[in-house]
Amino acid sequence: MSDTEAPAVRLDGITKRFGDVTANDAVDFSLEKGSVHALVGENGAGKTTLMSVLYGLYDPDAGDIFVDGERREFDSPRDAIDAGVGMIHQHFQLVDTMTVVQNVVLGHEPSVNGLVDESSARSDIEDICSTYGFDVDRFLDTRVEQLGVGVQQRVEIVKSLYRGADVLVLDEPTAVLTPQEVESLFEVMDELTDRGRSLIFITHKLDEALEAADEITVLRDGRAVGTVAAAETSREELARMMVGRDVLFDYPERETTPGDVTLSVDGLRVRDDRDLEQVGGVDLAVREGEILGVAGVEGNGQAELVEALTGLREVDAGTVTFEGEDITETSRRRRIESGITYVPEDRQEEGLVQDYDLVRNALLGNQTIEPFVDGWFVDWGTVRDHAEDIVAEYDVQPPNADAEAASLSGGNQQKFVVGRELEHEPSLLVASHPTRGVDIGSIEFIHERLLEMRDAGTAVLFVSSKLDEIRKLSDRVAVMYEGEFVDVVDPDDVDEQELGLLMAGRTVEASGETVESAADPATESVTESPTDESAGSATDGVSNRE
Amino acid sequence: MSSDAPGARAALDRAADRMLRATVVERFAIAVAATLLALLLGSVVVAASGYDAVEFVSSLVYGAFGTTSNLAFTLRQSTMLILAGVAVAVAFRAGVFNIGVQGQFVVGGFATAVTVLFLAPHLPGGAVGGVLLMGLGTLAAIAAGGAYAALPGMMKAYADANEVITTIMLNFIASGVVFFVVDRYLRPAGASAPNTETFPEYVALPSVVFDSASFSVVGLGAALATVLVVYVVMARTRFGYDLVTSGYQEPAAAYSGVDPERNVVATMTFSGMVAGLAGAVFTIMILGYYSDPSTFPRFGFDAIAVSLLAANNPLGVVPAGLLFGGLDAGGQYIGFTLDVPPELVDGVVGLVVLFVAVPELFRMAARRTGLGGRGSSESPVRRAESDGGDGR
Amino acid sequence: MSVADYAARNRRRIGGTALALVLLAVLAALFDLPVADLLTVGTAERALRAATPIALAAIGGLYAEKSGVFNIGLEGFMIFGALSAAGAAWLSAGSGSVGQPDLWVGILAAVGVCTLLTLLFAVLTIRYEADQIVAGLAVWFIGLGFGPFTATVLWGGVSSPSLPNIDNVTVPLLAEVPVLGRLLFDASPLVLFTVLVAVAAWVVLYRTRYGYWVQAAGENPEALDTAGVDVNRVRYAAVVFSGAMAGLGGAVLSIGIGSGFTGTGVTMVDGRGWIAIVAYLFGNYNPLGAFGASLLFGATDMLQVQFQTVGISLPGSIVGLFPYVAVLVVLNLVGYTRVPSAVGEPYDTEE
Amino acid sequence: TGGQEGGTTTGTTTDGGGGSGEPTNIAIISSPAGFGDGAFNDLALQGLQNAAEEFNINIQQVEETDQSQYGTVQSRLAESQNPDYDLIVLVGYNHTQALETNAAQYSDQRWMLINDYVDQPNVAGYTWANHEMSFQAGVLAGTMTTRKLSHAGNSLTPDNATVGFVGGVDGALINAFERAYRAGAKWVNDSVDVRVGYIGNYTDTQTANNIASSQYDAGADIVYHAAAAAGQGVFQAASDANRFAIGVDSDQSKTLPDYQDVIMGSAVKFINEGTREVAAAVAQNNWKSVNGQNILGLEEDAVKVVLGQAVGPKLPDVVNQNLSKSKQAIVNGDVTVPCTASGCQN
Numbered sequence A: 001m002s003d004t005e006a007p008a009v010r011l012d013g014i015t016k017r018f019g020d021v022t023a024n025d026a027v028d029f030s031l032e033k034g035s036v037h038a039l040v041g042e043n044g045a046g047k048t049t050l051m052s053v054l055y056g057l058y059d060p061d062a063g064d065i066f067v068d069g070e071r072r073e074f075d076s077p078r079d080a081i082d083a084g085v086g087m088i089h090q091h092f093q094l095v096d097t098m099t100v101v102q103n104v105v106l107g108h109e110p111s112v113n114g115l116v117d118e119s120s121a122r123s124d125i126e127d128i129c130s131t132y133g134f135d136v137d138r139f140l141d142t143r144v145e146q147l148g149v150g151v152q153q154r155v156e157i158v159k160s161l162y163r164g165a166d167v168l169v170l171d172e173p174t175a176v177l178t179p180q181e182v183e184s185l186f187e188v189m190d191e192l193t194d195r196g197r198s199l200i201f202i203t204h205k206l207d208e209a210l211e212a213a214d215e216i217t218v219l220r221d222g223r224a225v226g227t228v229a230a231a232e233t234s235r236e237e238l239a240r241m242m243v244g245r246d247v248l249f250d251y252p253e254r255e256t257t258p259g260d261v262t263l264s265v266d267g268l269r270v271r272d273d274r275d276l277e278q279v280g281g282v283d284l285a286v287r288e289g290e291i292l293g294v295a296g297v298e299g300n301g302q303a304e305l306v307e308a309l310t311g312l313r314e315v316d317a318g319t320v321t322f323e324g325e326d327i328t329e330t331s332r333r334r335r336i337e338s339g340i341t342y343v344p345e346d347r348q349e350e351g352l353v354q355d356y357d358l359v360r361n362a363l364l365g366n367q368t369i370e371p372f373v374d375g376w377f378v379d380w381g382t383v384r385d386h387a388e389d390i391v392a393e394y395d396v397q398p399p400n401a402d403a404e405a406a407s408l409s410g411g412n413q414q415k416f417v418v419g420r421e422l423e424h425e426p427s428l429l430v431a432s433h434p435t436r437g438v439d440i441g442s443i444e445f446i447h448e449r450l451l452e453m454r455d456a457g458t459a460v461l462f463v464s465s466k467l468d469e470i471r472k473l474s475d476r477v478a479v480m481y482e483g484e485f486v487d488v489v490d491p492d493d494v495d496e497q498e499l500g501l502l503m504a505g506r507t508v509e510a511s512g513e514t515v516e517s518a519a520d521p522a523t524e525s526v527t528e529s530p531t532d533e534s535a536g537s538a539t540d541g542v543s544n545r546e
Numbered sequence B: 001m002s003s004d005a006p007g008a009r010a011a012l013d014r015a016a017d018r019m020l021r022a023t024v025v026e027r028f029a030i031a032v033a034a035t036l037l038a039l040l041l042g043s044v045v046v047a048a049s050g051y052d053a054v055e056f057v058s059s060l061v062y063g064a065f066g067t068t069s070n071l072a073f074t075l076r077q078s079t080m081l082i083l084a085g086v087a088v089a090v091a092f093r094a095g096v097f098n099i100g101v102q103g104q105f106v107v108g109g110f111a112t113a114v115t116v117l118f119l120a121p122h123l124p125g126g127a128v129g130g131v132l133l134m135g136l137g138t139l140a141a142i143a144a145g146g147a148y149a150a151l152p153g154m155m156k157a158y159a160d161a162n163e164v165i166t167t168i169m170l171n172f173i174a175s176g177v178v179f180f181v182v183d184r185y186l187r188p189a190g191a192s193a194p195n196t197e198t199f200p201e202y203v204a205l206p207s208v209v210f211d212s213a214s215f216s217v218v219g220l221g222a223a224l225a226t227v228l229v230v231y232v233v234m235a236r237t238r239f240g241y242d243l244v245t246s247g248y249q250e251p252a253a254a255y256s257g258v259d260p261e262r263n264v265v266a267t268m269t270f271s272g273m274v275a276g277l278a279g280a281v282f283t284i285m286i287l288g289y290y291s292d293p294s295t296f297p298r299f300g301f302d303a304i305a306v307s308l309l310a311a312n313n314p315l316g317v318v319p320a321g322l323l324f325g326g327l328d329a330g331g332q333y334i335g336f337t338l339d340v341p342p343e344l345v346d347g348v349v350g351l352v353v354l355f356v357a358v359p360e361l362f363r364m365a366a367r368r369t370g371l372g373g374r375g376s377s378e379s380p381v382r383r384a385e386s387d388g389g390d391g392r
Numbered sequence C: 001m002s003v004a005d006y007a008a009r010n011r012r013r014i015g016g017t018a019l020a021l022v023l024l025a026v027l028a029a030l031f032d033l034p035v036a037d038l039l040t041v042g043t044a045e046r047a048l049r050a051a052t053p054i055a056l057a058a059i060g061g062l063y064a065e066k067s068g069v070f071n072i073g074l075e076g077f078m079i080f081g082a083l084s085a086a087g088a089a090w091l092s093a094g095s096g097s098v099g100q101p102d103l104w105v106g107i108l109a110a111v112g113v114c115t116l117l118t119l120l121f122a123v124l125t126i127r128y129e130a131d132q133i134v135a136g137l138a139v140w141f142i143g144l145g146f147g148p149f150t151a152t153v154l155w156g157g158v159s160s161p162s163l164p165n166i167d168n169v170t171v172p173l174l175a176e177v178p179v180l181g182r183l184l185f186d187a188s189p190l191v192l193f194t195v196l197v198a199v200a201a202w203v204v205l206y207r208t209r210y211g212y213w214v215q216a217a218g219e220n221p222e223a224l225d226t227a228g229v230d231v232n233r234v235r236y237a238a239v240v241f242s243g244a245m246a247g248l249g250g251a252v253l254s255i256g257i258g259s260g261f262t263g264t265g266v267t268m269v270d271g272r273g274w275i276a277i278v279a280y281l282f283g284n285y286n287p288l289g290a291f292g293a294s295l296l297f298g299a300t301d302m303l304q305v306q307f308q309t310v311g312i313s314l315p316g317s318i319v320g321l322f323p324y325v326a327v328l329v330v331l332n333l334v335g336y337t338r339v340p341s342a343v344g345e346p347y348d349t350e351e
Numbered sequence D: 001t002g003g004q005e006g007g008t009t010t011g012t013t014t015d016g017g018g019g020s021g022e023p024t025n026i027a028i029i030s031s032p033a034g035f036g037d038g039a040f041n042d043l044a045l046q047g048l049q050n051a052a053e054e055f056n057i058n059i060q061q062v063e064e065t066d067q068s069q070y071g072t073v074q075s076r077l078a079e080s081q082n083p084d085y086d087l088i089v090l091v092g093y094n095h096t097q098a099l100e101t102n103a104a105q106y107s108d109q110r111w112m113l114i115n116d117y118v119d120q121p122n123v124a125g126y127t128w129a130n131h132e133m134s135f136q137a138g139v140l141a142g143t144m145t146t147r148k149l150s151h152a153g154n155s156l157t158p159d160n161a162t163v164g165f166v167g168g169v170d171g172a173l174i175n176a177f178e179r180a181y182r183a184g185a186k187w188v189n190d191s192v193d194v195r196v197g198y199i200g201n202y203t204d205t206q207t208a209n210n211i212a213s214s215q216y217d218a219g220a221d222i223v224y225h226a227a228a229a230a231g232q233g234v235f236q237a238a239s240d241a242n243r244f245a246i247g248v249d250s251d252q253s254k255t256l257p258d259y260q261d262v263i264m265g266s267a268v269k270f271i272n273e274g275t276r277e278v279a280a281a282v283a284q285n286n287w288k289s290v291n292g293q294n295i296l297g298l299e300e301d302a303v304k305v306v307l308g309q310a311v312g313p314k315l316p317d318v319v320n321q322n323l324s325k326s327k328q329a330i331v332n333g334d335v336t337v338p339c340t341a342s343g344c345q346n
């Protein structure tokens, strides 16, 4: 990295507002050629917005963009692409129904006589794959929807390279990957920088930033708090920069006395909307006063499992027994009535009706439960009182039951949903990613409530892909991979690396080689030892041990 | 807000702004604006075709409200449009596009006719028989309309067949089959028209206030009572809550324990029952016999416009139904007083629907004219932003 | 896409068609139907002719929907097409009798008028984010009102005077080919044109960059946007194309194979726009599939005519309902069609 | 036909012809087919217009295609004071049911009902014998189907006795056309094969065309239609197949001159004569001469088959002979035509 060379990208005083929200506030940022620059920050800090400005998706309200030292104005992604900037989005920008080749060339199709020249596209893609050692060329004629996330991500990278990108923006590329897939992504990133490409790497996970990046910039509330060299900083420093205060959590010691089996599942098989089997024979049992954590990389059947348990999805085979009764064929409504509550993964679509105020949302799921209804009629007075209770008790902001759900921030929406579901005093609580997209303060709150529920004797089935959370809350952890439980372990007996291996479908014994390859110094610092005595560590890998 | 207007103006803007966002007021403003714009465009077309636009509009108004008999005609059309409009609203509210109200209305009316004609000989005559026959005929219509609507409901729920298309096909089928049965089996000997026998004269709604052979205040009362019942069902019962929730957000409804399949069938059935009731009122109050459905008015289609104008709110259907009833009556009056082809009124109704579909157009117009407050034409007024206002 | 691939993905569809054919055969055997009299070259010719307007509208409609805009107003645009074709041909002839050149003026006018009207429709649905279903229904209502209205202004009644048809074109040599020759090369040029449109639409959709963009616009508009293609421009083009094709379909009805515009009742279009939508759903959004499905409907329609001609006694008012029943059966057999996932959602770059 | 001369036909026509003093006001309400159908709506109107040339008559045309409105429209016109209508003409049996109430309620109002009858002193019911004229059309078709004829490239197949019939809606009314036509053809030639098809409405020219084409394919060389406006499709099919067709209601070789080379003849009913007669009677204060039920058939020369203006001259004499022979037989009662003027009974 020579000092004389202009940075690959320089952002100067970028400001972007959405109505009253200032997503980026005079942000400066600079990416050196051939390096990896990480961008970290909490949910809503403005990372994606900043990169969208660089990619020509948003027009900044103020500020300048320089690529290779030249000032550029991007009216559309096309301009950015032409200037050699490529972006791999948080949500993949792939057309499910089209093939890999078609996706890669989309918008840049080589044409002969008006027809797309697929064979020249194909050979170009094969060249790229052999240069960087991608396996994407095996799937050229496969429709994207049939590929796993890891492959889809590599298709995205190939797509950017095909378009001639020198600068690649990767927006939270690791969120959906197993630790092992993350490792191979880092190898790809190394390969790319070795060949002169420059990368911007967005992540929440400080350990990843420390491992993969040369430089790290922290965003908070739309402002760039600072830029540090990865080699000269620590997780504590980064965490402080991110959150603006020291982060410390304390959890009470795990001391549970599980009672009778509340829920048991036997040989459960479930298909998804596309009629593919997603749950392929799962057995499990959850007892009173116990939290069973289900860990796994998203898309391994957790969603279908949860839907089958809560009555939202038909079961292919197997039985579900609740409090001694076979409920395999029981309707969702009957299950609600018998005391199963559910905090859904998608609060926006499922947990709340966005156009309803909180009063009407308080009835959601309670339509047949007294005292909210009397025969066929709804007692709106009682429902309103209930809504106001939830708002007060769970500190929902704004504290107004007449506010529309859509006007609440994600975290507050989640608090309301959690409140509504916990107020039932259920016998079984199924909670799916209950802290996703929620800020640290609210995460803490929700965790406490879940533990209280358990202590009060409720059986809890808790699904998450955040390992620290899983380890902290669960009394037992079931690891799900490709629709099956690979193993059920005691969270105190495994470390995150081992959990990661299980999530990749490998049993601990059979994976020595992978553990070895991950054993470089950077990774080691990520790994928390199983004997970690400090009762808690913070979210996103922030730990108080060093 | 970067407005440099003087404070008073800014306050006014804010007030107007808030008003525009309040959904009910906004819907109402949009409905009025859409109607006026459609009428304006209609008048332009009239003028462009070489007719007198002023005369067109004034005749439209006179034809609707000018005399008692004109008013009676308006109310008669409104009665039908309100009933059919509620039928549409029920379904649309639940997110089910029942375009088949016309067919359900035809089948319902047919059931009334069959019931009345077949039972009349077996029941006493006079007022008692009349009330009994009308009551049973109406029940039959409600049952038949509901059943005929349940069919596309089941097709949607269990075979994923798009209800817009199935209901339109079922409209054609209802009309064809009913014609066949009427002409083949119910036409009295010696008659050439595909009509059934006329009902006994005691099967008729009493003439109160208006002395009209085809309009009775009782009919209008029945329509308004139906509105009220439907409103209460939608707003106060758990069935209504399930239904409306499905309309807003299907996944949330499923989450809350609504069985999506059964709900679609239930919604269609409920909607079809109201449509069937409309058929009964049409048969008893207006026709007094039954006939070839292809010669009937297209209440079931105009009702779509009525319901949309009312933002699918059962209470809003009343003013919307009155408006369209007036348009109908005025249109007919134009037909026999002016040169202007009455089909124009149908076109105007279509324009109203079109404009109602584009609230954004009016929101933008409001901003352009400065009524909407916010100077920036870039950020559309979103409900999500309004929490600042409501949040106290 | 290979044939095997297509077959694999359309199992239910192909199965459904096969089942329908088997049912027909069983029916024929059971009732001892004079199959030879029912299935004549003439029947095929008329089935093709009946399919033409449906196929045109269907191909247009599938492009619009593939691109993410459900143009449910096809029926309305067909009415406008039928009317403007007849009107323009009639006006073009002036006081003289309507000749072939006038008819071609009519065809062009129908395409032109509908292009303009769909442009307006596209602005409302794309720029102003109108609810597509409601706006499409409105187009139908407007067609039902303004179609006959305009006819009255032009001709004093809701229907046009009788107009001649576009002459058949006989392609030398090719016309001699048995069956196919008579069907395609000794027929209305519009029939041949429709076959060509179907093939061209297939090539464009699956083999050109524009086709890729249409597919992406309806499936994942963000992907297209981030690839640097203006999503809404693609949608405008597809929607306007759907209107032009529906207009052409209407023109075919009124002066291609009909004999003028009839505006009574639901007009001469008589539900064909709706059937067009079913046709492309059944054809799984594939232009050739849509064409095949249109043929199927044309054939059902002709089959009921043949039934009557051959004298299989069923009441005419019931037999006439065949095509509608067929639509219901098909929709229920085919069941779920994979609708492009972004259909109905307006796309804003800065959302 | 009436609607096709261009310009408007809606609205008021005042004519200065003939008499003086108070004008006679006449309103005419269409059938659901509406004006411009080239069939009985237009013919009825035409008769009034003819009367207006002779007398001082104002005509108010009311197009109403929705049957359920007829009661209201009738009463609105009967109540009208400005102008006060001397006669309201109702086209089509769709008006019957409503008129049963209104004729009694507005007993001072005079009504003319076309194609049906209501038993009231203030109603003049006029029905034309559709069945008799259709029988005659059958005679024409039956006579010609086994003969040679060629005109402007169109021809017949003498060795194949097959004719066709295309109807609008398959109901009592049109069934009478069909059965009488069939009987007429068989009267000439007992072995004639009659192919029948119904469109399902009166507007879909394309289906009409398809049905006729299918019949021509099946060997028919002459097709008679009773499908109002949709009938044009039959003529188109005839030109495509180079065969012949028979028109209905008015002389269609004149009203649709484009098709004169395929129109062998038309089964005509002089509805215009009827409306002219009633209008004149009202203008001359001679209501008695028209009220009551008037069934007009071959005997009254109110229906007949006229030969096409282009094809007619080429037809052999036997056609006219058969037509007058059969007319005589019907008038004498030697032949009973199936069904009645108002349709077939179940």
Ligand SMILES: Nc1ncnc2c1ncn2[C@@H]1O[C@H](COP(=O)(O)OP(=O)(O)OP(=O)(O)O)[C@@H](O)[C@H]1O
Residues within 6 Å of the ligand: A018, A019, A021, A022, A023, A041, A042, A043, A044, A045, A046, A047, A048, A049, A050, C350, C351
């Ligand atoms: N299109 C938009 N309209 C309005 N507000 C927006 C829009 N996009 C982002 N925001 C707001 O801007 C802020 C920054 O969002 P951004 O998506 O950049 O955050 P982020 O750092 O990428 O968060 P995450 O880690 O959750 O992806 C948030 O408050 C968000 O609500």
Ligand SMILES: Nc1ncnc2c1ncn2[C@@H]1O[C@H](COP(=O)(O)OP(=O)(O)OP(=O)(O)O)[C@@H](O)[C@H]1O
Residues within 6 Å of the ligand: A021, A043, A044, A406, A407, A408, A409, A410, A411, A412, A437, A438, A439, B382, B384, B385, C351
């Ligand atoms: N697309 C949008 N349009 C308008 N307002 C939006 C949009 N997205 C988010 N907002 C508003 O921005 C604010 C922040 O939303 P967001 O969901 O990002 O919350 P957050 O900052 O992450 O808060 P929390 O930590 O509670 O989740 C909310 O008030 C929300 O209503």
Ligand SMILES: [Mg+2]
Residues within 6 Å of the ligand: A047, A048, A049, A090
């Ligand atoms: Mg982000």
Ligand SMILES: [Mg+2]
Residues within 6 Å of the ligand: A043, A044, A409, A410, A411, A437, A438
């Ligand atoms: Mg958030």
